[in-house]
Amino acid sequence: MSEQRTFSPPPPPKENRSRRSDQIGAGVGAGMRIIGFLAVLLMILFWCSGITMVQPNEVALLTRFGKLVGDTPGEQIQPPGILLALPYPMDEVIRIPVKEEREIAIDRLQLSSASLDSAELDPIRDGYVLCGDQHILQTNVRVKYRISDPVAFHFQAEQPERVLKEAAAASIVQTIAGWNAMDTLRLQRSSSMDAVERLPIVVRERLQRRLDQLGLGIEVSAVEFREIIPTPQLAEAFENVQSEQIHIETRKREAEGFAARTIPQAEAESYTLVNEATRFQTDVTTKADEEVTLFDKVYSQYLANPELVWSRLYLEAMEEIMQSVGRLKFVTPGTRIVISPKSSAEKSPAVVNDSTKEQQP
Secondary structure: OOOOOOOOOOOOHHHHHHHHHHHHHHHHHHHHHHHHHHHHHHHHHHHHOOOEEEOOOOEEEEEEOOEEOOOOHHHHEEOOEEEOOOOOOOEEEEEEOOOOOEEEEEOOOOOOHHHOOOOOOOOOOOOOEEOOOOOEEEEEEEEEEEEOOHHHHHHOOOOHHHHHHHHHHHHHHHHHOOOOHHHHHHOEEEOOOOOEEEHHHHHHHHHHHHHHHHOOOEEEEEEEEEEEEEOHHHHHHHHHHHHHHHHHHHHHHHHHHHHHHHHHHHHHHHHHHHHHHHHHHHHHHHHHHHHHHHHHHHHHHHHHOHHHHHHHHHHHHHHHHHHHOOOOOOOOOOEEEEOOOOOOOOOOOEEEEHHHHHHOO
């Protein structure tokens, strides 16, 4: 026997409509609560969207309705950390990487690819630098810089890096125009004060002065010449000139080396001769002073007793003469001595008796 299903009788029509109304009201209320909650959440997120984190290697500038916030430069620059700002577009946070070293390439002073195989140089299309001795070179330079003034960097120029490129190219061209080609290729030269000027340092100083005049808030840390060579059209002629200059420098170095060897030797000889002359002068002067002193003493004694002094001088002179004679030979009085022209230490003078000579015809 099949089971019989029982169904509850349908509610009355009025009770069914009221229940549906309650359900709809509950659903609308829940939806409104969700929408309100979402609106509050969106409002909170909107007002918190201005909160940003400034990284340690950068600072931030805060503009409110397009105007920079802060009265002094210290107040205008926001340090690293959490920055509380109003949502965009009321506030705008501008991040400036002040501790980051940036680099730009100055490649406009090189020849174009179309001119590398050409025999002619197009001064409008090709980039180059002209040295002070009329040599034409091409160079590739890198400029490294940091941002020293974030406010000036962001607001002074619309494209500060483009201005930096133009200023760097102008500084390079003006500096090399005062240098000759050999010094430019060596990247250094000797000044009048025997000091060495380095091309990258001179260019950096000139570029820094130009940027300071423009007020860009940029500090140039280094200028690097990656490549500096003559143009292909003038490479052969330049090599010939360079070889001759190297030959001249070699001969000059040889002459300087000869001078470095010869001059000290001559100075040493001169020093020796001067010392010998000074020593001889001292000896002669000392001896003369001693003789003058002795003469004064003898003269004073001679004035006191002339005969005694004369006898003493005579005896001293005879003693000195006798000491200088090698051999003594005594002859009798009245004998004349004849000295032969061929005098010798071993031969004694011939003694001739006057009486004998008178008997000779």
